[in-house]
Amino acid sequence: xxxxxxxxxxxxxxxxVVLLLIGQLAPLSAQTGQQPPKSPLPPQQTLPxxxxxxxxxxxxxxxxxxxxxxxxxxxxxxxxxxxxxQEDIQMRGVASGYKINFVRPRGWEVLPGSQIRLQMExxxxxxxxxxxxxxSINDTKVMTVRLDETNVRTNxxxxxxxxxxxxxxxxxxxxxxxxxxxDCEDPFHSSxxxxxxxxxxxxxxxxxxxxxxxxxxFPSPFYDQLHYGPTKLHYLMPQSPSQSxxxxxxxxxxxxxxxxxxxxxxxxxxxxxxxxxxPTIIVGTPTEQPIVNQLLAGKxxxxxxxxxxxxxxxxxxxxxxxxxxxxxxxxxxxxxxxxERERRTLNGPYAVVSSVKDAEPxxxxxxxxxxxxxxxxxxxxxxxxxxDQTARGxxxxxxxxxxxxxxxxxFVPRSQxxxxxxxxxxxxDPNLSTVEIRxxxxxxxxxxxxxxxxxNRLESTFHIPQGLIHPNSKLVVVFHLFPIKYDPCKxxxxxxxxxxxxxxxxxxxxxxxxxxxxxxxxxxxxxFPFTRYQDMQDTVYVVPDSPTPNELxxxxxxxxxxxxxxxxxxxxxxxxxxxSLPANVRDGNNLIVIGTAGRxxxxxxxxxxKADSITYKIMPGEKKQLRVSDDPKLEASDFVNQGVMExxxxxxxxxxxILAITGREETAMxxxxxxxxxxxxxxGLNGNLILAQADGSYNPVYSVSQRQRVGTLPWxxxxxxxxxxxxxxxxxVVLLLVFIVFSIARASLVxxxxxxxxxxxxxLSVT
Numbered sequence: 001x002x003x004x005x006x007x008x009x010x011x012x013x014x015x016x017v018v019l020l021l022i023g024q025l026a027p028l029s030a031q032t033g034q035q036p037p038k039s040p041l042p043p044q045q046t047l048p049x050x051x052x053x054x055x056x057x058x059x060x061x062x063x064x065x066x067x068x069x070x071x072x073x074x075x076x077x078x079x080x081x082x083x084x085x086q087e088d089i090q091m092r093g094v095a096s097g098y099k100i101n102f103v104r105p106r107g108w109e110v111l112p113g114s115q116i117r118l119q120m121e122x123x124x125x126x127x128x129x130x131x132x133x134x135x136s137i138n139d140t141k142v143m144t145v146r147l148d149e150t151n152v153r154t155n156x157x158x159x160x161x162x163x164x165x166x167x168x169x170x171x172x173x174x175x176x177x178x179x180x181x182x183d184c185e186d187p188f189h190s191s192x193x194x195x196x197x198x199x200x201x202x203x204x205x206x207x208x209x210x211x212x213x214x215x216x217x218f219p220s221p222f223y224d225q226l227h228y229g230p231t232k233l234h235y236l237m238p239q240s241p242s243q244s245x246x247x248x249x250x251x252x253x254x255x256x257x258x259x260x261x262x263x264x265x266x267x268x269x270x271x272x273x274x275x276x277x278x279p280t281i282i283v284g285t286p287t288e289q290p291i292v293n294q295l296l297a298g299k300x301x302x303x304x305x306x307x308x309x310x311x312x313x314x315x316x317x318x319x320x321x322x323x324x325x326x327x328x329x330x331x332x333x334x335x336x337x338x339x340e341r342e343r344r345t346l347n348g349p350y351a352v353v354s355s356v357k358d359a360e361p362x363x364x365x366x367x368x369x370x371x372x373x374x375x376x377x378x379x380x381x382x383x384x385x386x387x388d389q390t391a392r393g394x395x396x397x398x399x400x401x402x403x404x405x406x407x408x409x410x411f412v413p414r415s416q417x418x419x420x421x422x423x424x425x426x427x428x429d430p431n432l433s434t435v436e437i438r439x440x441x442x443x444x445x446x447x448x449x450x451x452x453x454x455x456n457r458l459e460s461t462f463h464i465p466q467g468l469i470h471p472n473s474k475l476v477v478v479f480h481l482f483p484i485k486y487d488p489c490k491x492x493x494x495x496x497x498x499x500x501x502x503x504x505x506x507x508x509x510x511x512x513x514x515x516x517x518x519x520x521x522x523x524x525x526x527x528f529p530f531t532r533y534q535d536m537q538d539t540v541y542v543v544p545d546s547p548t549p550n551e552l553x554x555x556x557x558x559x560x561x562x563x564x565x566x567x568x569x570x571x572x573x574x575x576x577x578x579x580s581l582p583a584n585v586r587d588g589n590n591l592i593v594i595g596t597a598g599r600x601x602x603x604x605x606x607x608x609x610k611a612d613s614i615t616y617k618i619m620p621g622e623k624k625q626l627r628v629s630d631d632p633k634l635e636a637s638d639f640v641n642q643g644v645m646e647x648x649x650x651x652x653x654x655x656x657x658i659l660a661i662t663g664r665e666e667t668a669m670x671x672x673x674x675x676x677x678x679x680x681x682x683x684g685l686n687g688n689l690i691l692a693q694a695d696g697s698y699n700p701v702y703s704v705s706q707r708q709r710v711g712t713l714p715w716x717x718x719x720x721x722x723x724x725x726x727x728x729x730x731x732x733v734v735l736l737l738v739f740i741v742f743s744i745a746r747a748s749l750v751x752x753x754x755x756x757x758x759x760x761x762x763x764l765s766v767t
Contacts, residue, residue, distance in 0.1 A: 072111055072207050077102065077228045080198040089174065089196040093395050094187040097175040098196070103226040104166050108206040115203045116159040116172060118196055120145075124152045125180040125191035133194060136173035137165050147178065147194060154197070161202070168226060188394075204228075210315040213308040215346035218337060219259045221318045222279045230264035231256075234276050235556070236291070237269045237549060238284040244327035245284045246575035248334035249552075250541060250559045252283060252322065254571045255338035257563025265564060266677060267556045269549055276317050283322045285330055292323045301325050304333035304353030306346070324353075332356045340569040359570035362535040365513070367526065368567045370404045371469070377510035382503040389501055391479040393494040399501060403439065403475035407522040408515035408529070408711055416464040416509045420447070421502040424479070426454035428497055432482040435499055439468040439475060449499065452484060457502065464509070471525035477501050514711025517657055518647035518688040520701075527562045529657055529710065530590050534568035538656075540585055541575040542602055544595040550666045554594050557676045558661070578602050587652040592659045596666055606658065609651035643671030643692040649708050657710070671696065 079085040079100065089098050104110060120133070128148025135143040135157070143159050145151070180191040211221045223231050233256070238245055257265055270276060273291055286292045286301065296307055304324040311317035322337065324330040332353045336342045339359045365373035372379045381387075381401070389399045405411075422435060430450035437445040445462050449455075479499030515522055515529065522528040530539045541558070543551050559573065576585065578601045597603050643663045650656040663669035674696025675681045681696050687703035723730050 072205055075204045075206070075228055077202040077204065078198075079196075079200045082228050083202075085198045088198050091174065091176045091178075091194045091196075092188075093192050094179060094185070095175075095177055096194075096395055097173065100172040100174070102170050102172065102202055103228075104168055104170065105206075105226045105228065106168070106224050107208055107211055107221060108204070109209055110161070110163040110166055111205045111207060112163065113205040114161040114163070116157075116161060116200075117203055118157040118159065118200045119154055120151065120157055120194065120196055121154045122147045122152060122194040123178070123180070123191050124149070126194075127179050127182070130177070130179040130182070132177050134173075134175040135159055136171075136175070137161060138167070138170055139173065140165065147176070208316050210310055211318065213310060213318065213349040215306060215308055215348060215351055218308070218320075218343060218346065219256055222281065222320060223256055223259050223265075225259070227263070230266055231260050232278040233265070233267045234270045234278050234280040235267060236273065236280060236282045236289060237271050237552075238288040239290070240546075241284060241288055242327040242330075243576055243580055244331045245288055246541075246543070246547075246552075246555075246577075247573070248322060248330050249283050250555065250573050250575050251334045251338045251571050252281060253556050254536065254559045254563040254573060257560045258567055258571070261564060261567070264677075264679070265560050267553075267560060269553060269556075273311070273319070274313070276311060276314070276319075279318045279320075280311070281320045281322065283330065283334065285324060285327060289321075289323065292321055295319070295321055296323070299350065301329075302352065302354075304329040304331075304336070304356075306333050306337065306351045306353065308349050329353070335570075338571050359535070359572075361537050361572070362533045362568050364532055365406055365408075367406055367531075367534060369402055370406050370471075370526075371409065371507075371509065373406070373409075373513075376508075378506060378508050380503065380507070381501070381505045387503045389477075390498050391477075391481070391500075392498040394481050394483065394497065395494075396479055396481060396499075398438075399477040399479075401475045401477075403469065403473040404471050405469045405473060406528065407471055407519075407525050408513050408532075409469075410512045410514060411466070411469060412510045412512065413466050414463070416466070416469075417461055417507065418445075418464055419459055419461045419506045419508075420445075421457060421459055421505045422447075422500060423456045423458065423502070424449045424454055424481075424499040425497050426452060427484050428452065428454070429482040429484045432480070434480045435501075436478040436480065437462075437476070438478070439464070439473060442468055444468070449479075449481075464507075469509075512711070512713040514709050514713055516707040517710045518649060518707065520645070520647055520685040520688055520690070523647060523659070524682055524685040527565045530562055530592070530659070531566040534566050535571050536562065536566070536573040538589045539573045540581075540589040540591050541573065542581055542591055542593045542600075543575065543577055544599040544601070545577045545579045547577065547595075548599075548666065550670055551595055551599075554661055554669065554673065555592075557673050558592055558594070558659075561676045561682065587650075588656070590656050590658070591650065592661070594661050594669075596664065596669055597662055600662065603660065603662065606648075606651060606660075610648075641665075641668050641671075641694065643669050643673075643675075644689065645672050645675065645692065646689040648688065649710075654708060655710055 077083060083100060083102055085100060089100075091098060116135070116137075118135070122131075122133075126147045128146050128150075131147035133145040133147055134141055135145070137159075142165075143157070145157060174196060176194050178192040178194065179185060180189060211217075222233060233253075235249065235253075238249075241249070253267060270280070273280065273282075282289050282292065282295075284292070292301070295309065295312075296305065299305070299307075301323060302325055305321070307321040307323075309319050309321075311319050322330060322333045324333055332355070335356045335358070336346070336351070336353050339356070341359065342356055369385065372383050374383075384401065384403070386401050391397070391399055418437070420435075420437065424433070424435070428449050430448065430452055433449040435447050435449060436443055437447075442465075444465060445460070447460055481494070481497045481499060483494055483497055517529065523530070530536060532538070539562070541555050543555055547555075555575065562573075563571070574585070574589075576582075578595075581602070591602075593600060593602050593606075595603075641664075644660070646660045646662075648658050648660065650658050661669060661672050663671070671692035671694055674694075675685075675690065675692050675698065678696055681698070685701070687701040688707075689702040690698040691702070692698045
């Protein structure tokens with residue numbers, strides 16, 4: 001690299017003048033508004049192609065990685081799995097840019113040796129003297145890479161990250177200037193592209209630091225929203241836990257899982273604090289958790305108590321104690337931590353809880369991030385959580401918004417409408433510029449932007465086709481913006497052209513509220529019906545009397561999954577053992593029943609209460625009767641070494657469901673754990689029953705032969721649906737009625753004609 005800064009500056013200025021004269025200076029980035037590279041590398045600085053290191057300048061120049069310092073750890077944050085870059089980054093045109101957000105975990109002291117590792121390739125048509133990639137960290141340029149013949153194919157660019165440049169929230173900026181000819185060039189030409197692979201990563205070298213115990217930051221450090229990788233937690237196994245302690249365990253775990261949300265989370269039980277490798281939570285009375293007295297030595301435990309501290313042996317491991325003088329006190333402490341309003345009152349490492357006010361129950365269908373359940377079915381983008389959004393430039397990306405439907409939304413056919421409210425700038429080509437509306441990948445409307453002066457707050461109302469909205473839908477708005485009087489031989493300035501979709505864009509989507517259950521597809525899509533109320537107030541876990549560690553672990557795995565796919569400011573699930581389950585609780589709630597058939601006595605009650613024999617469809621045209629040992633209804637003689645997850649309508653309430661998780665042996669039942677923990681396997685759930693192998697695979701899925709409609713709807717819609725479901729019978733009835741009416745009419749007509757004929761043959765005599 002040059003050491004003479006004056007020489008470098010003079011050469012750079014000379015090249016810049018040449019570029020200006022030939023009209024090839026790239027415009028601002030269309031996507032990010034960043035300046036394109038202004039100081040291209042001098043020709044003599046080009047280096048030969050390398051597999052890992054490429055030509056670079058600036059403070060990001062990287063030397064060989066140094067050995068790790070004692071106590072240091074490493075983590076590779078992948079673009080696709082950790083930074084949620086789902087597709088390769090494509091930068092097209094004469095100038096383009098992209099920004100990638102990343103975080104620095106709170107407990108990390110980032111050390112020298114940390115790097116951004118970009119896997120890049122670009123078009124072979126690019127002219128190296130005119131084409132460059134700029135890389136910046138938090139708007140500070142750290143590297144310039146020439147795009148020439150030496151790095152056309154995939155190359156790994158190593159960018160040094162100095163620790164002092166990083167904050168909690170950070171941005172990687174990528175900006176390209178690309179040219180394929182020195183003469184007139186088309187800025188949209190297909191030869192103008194550079195790709196950054198989604199397999200790129202950020203390599204962190206860091207030293208973990210213990211965090212100050214403080215309840216005001218909970219759920220940190222047990223979950224840090226700035227973390228990478230899965231959240232792993234330990235729970236200390238309680239001795240003979242009460243019903244309140246079991247409920248407190250599930251409440252704590254569900255609440256933490258809601259905070260983790262789309263990140264991965266795994267929990268496990270340990271039998272002693274010495275086994276802890278991850279943040280550890282202790283729930284229970286001093287009798288159930290004898291170590292509590294040792295950890296809280298000197299503190300009197302009256303009612304409920306909460307303590308956060310460092311592990312006695314390893315200060316990097318935080319420990320949370322949720323306890324009380326009795327089971328009710330444990331429950332109060334757990335409610336304080338799991339209710340957002342109560343949690344805000346906590347401060348410092350220790351808190352005594354003498355009373356707690358129950359939170360307001362969640363409303364049905366109040367699912368954050370989903371289409372809201374309004375009285376008339378009308379709502380706006382603002383109610384979905386979106387404000388005005390603007391796309392700028394002719395390479396602007398799509399505006400993507402969640403447009404998710406709750407599984408029991410049944411939209412009324414041919415009644416769905418959208419009123420788009422939008423604005424666009426002047427200086428747009430009216431023959432090329434449009435705004436396009438999509439649901440996922442299906443285009444439903446395209447509108448012209450045909451006023452050269454621009455327009456503000458236009459409205460357009462149109463129908464949304466039936467069947468496009470589902471629990472994972474996206475609403476996509478794409479502004480195709482082309483500047484007026486486009487000339488491929490002139491510089492194009494495009495940051496002044498824009499399109500905006502307004503937050504008062506509205507929808508009219510009347511719907512009924514019902515679902516055809518049992519259906520594990522609804523369960524995978526947001527946990528329905530167990531999350532119909534997001535606080536899970538009508539969800540009850542049932543474990544065998546004196547539950548084993550595996551049965552408790554399965555209970556925690558189910559609560560982790562339900563927590564990750566729901567969101568509320570508090571949670572209210574309950575846990576009972578079979579012997580303590582009241583009849584009114586059994587009859588009035590959705591049940592999650594866990595245990596082997598030999599230990600879980602509730603399975604026998606289910607079998608006795610069900611009047612019908614269940615037949616499962618295994619393959620088209622083939623049926624088997626499957627039976628579980630000691631359970632004539634949860635079927636399976638060939639269930640050996642297979643875990644069973646079955647959803648069924650409750651025999652005690654046809655508006656509630658039961659999710660049964662079982663197996664012939666506990667080891668077989670624990671196969672379901674792999675399904676619950678693996679996002680990909682869980683997203684494939686369908687039918688109403690799966691048989692899981694030890695690795696979590698469950699192909700094929702099984703379906704019960706008959707489903708029931710669960711929900712409420714007006715009587716006239718009920719009759720419409722019955723007519724639709726039984727159209728063959730209805731058609732038969734209609735044809736029969738038509739035949740009967742025709743026969744009666746025909747007989748009446750024949751009788752009438754006969755009487756007229758007789759009248760004509762025997763006229764009345766006149767006297």
